[in-house]
Amino acid sequence: AQSVAQPEDQVNVAEGNPLTVKCTYSVSGNPYLFWYVQYPNRGLQFLLKYITGDNLVKGSYGFEAEFNKSQTSFHLKKPSALVSDSALYFCAVRERGRESGGGADGLTFGKGTHLIIQP
Amino acid sequence: DSGVTQTPKHLITATGQRVTLRCSPRSGDLSVYWYQQSLDQGLQFLIQYYNGEERAKGNILERFSAQQFPDLHSELNLSSLELGDSALYFCASSVWARGYNEQFFGPGTRLTVL
Numbered sequence: 001a002q003s004v005a006q007p008e009d010q011v012n013v014a015e016g017n018p019l020t021v022k023c024t025y026s027v028s029g030n031p032y033l034f035w036y037v038q039y040p041n042r043g044l045q046f047l048l049k050y051i052t053g054d055n056l057v058k059g060s061y062g063f064e065a066e067f068n069k070s071q072t073s074f075h076l077k078k079p080s081a082l083v084s085d086s087a088l089y090f091c092a093v094r095e096r097g098r099e100s101g102g103g104a105d106g107l108t109f110g111k112g113t114h115l116i117i118q119p
Numbered sequence: 120d121s122g123v124t125q126t127p128k129h130l131i132t133a134t135g136q137r138v139t140l141r142c143s144p145r146s147g148d149l150s151v152y153w154y155q156q157s158l159d160q161g162l163q164f165l166i167q168y169y170n171g172e173e174r175a176k177g178n179i180l181e182r183f184s185a186q187q188f189p190d191l192h193s194e195l196n197l198s199s200l201e202l203g204d205s206a207l208y209f210c211a212s213s214v215w216a217r218g219y220n221e222q223f224f225g226p227g228t229r230l231t232v233l
Contacts, residue, residue: 032219043121043209043224044162051219090162094218105175106152106164107222 002027004093006110013081014118021076021113023091033074034092034107035065044090050074061085081117088112122146123225125210131231137198140228144191144212150174151193152213152222153185157206168193169215197230205232 003026013019025031032051036044048059055067065076074091092107122145132138144151153165155178164177168187179185182200187193197204207229211222 034221036224041226043123043226044211045121046221046223049219049221096218106154106167106177108164109162111161 004110010114025093027095030096038088121223125225140195142210148212152211154209
């Protein structure tokens with residue numbers, strides 16, 4: 001079975017400082033990894049994904065994430081935080097190759113991390 | 120705006136009742152997913168349809184069912200509702216049913232069971 005852990009319920013960062021939101025995953029094989037953000041009373045918005053290749057993935061709104069296979073991690077980062085980045089962030093995984101039967105099935109999400117950027 | 124629409128936005132009903140949630144995927148997307156978000160269970164995958172056919176099942180209760188119609192919109196039917204079914208239900212869509220395709224989420228339907 002696949003799983004995702006986001007060890008921090010909440011991360012507080014001062015505006016202008018770098019931010020990191022942690023994510024570790026567990027799959028039997030190789031992963032596809034995703035980050036989504038949820039603003040209050042809104043659906044989830046896709047930020048970025050790792051499929052294969054370069055371990056550093058760049059996404060929307062200046063966010064990036066680093067895939068580390070040995071540590072089974074996919075931490076989300078941003079060099080300089082904005083107050084508007086405050087939201088709930090979800091890491092998600094799907095095991096590569098599970099779609100061989102014809103379907104992709106759903107994403108497995110972590111519990112989410114509240115990111116609070118203080119002015 | 121992701122391009123995925125869901126109706127209704129809010130739904131309040133009583134235990135034992137049946138409700139239907141509706142989802143229209145982004146134009147051109149063939150794959151539709153349903154998720155449930157609750158405080159205790161987090162965000163859980165329920166079921167996936169691709170071009171009208173069921174493709175994968177997650178943690179979906181037997182009291183719940185779904186279908187995808189020829190125009191690709193999807194409906195999630197919840198019956199014999201219990202208090203614990205109160206949650207935010209999301210629909211998502213993607214172009215194909217490939218594992219690496221990102222999913223685009225609708226705004227959700229908030230279901231309250233009293």
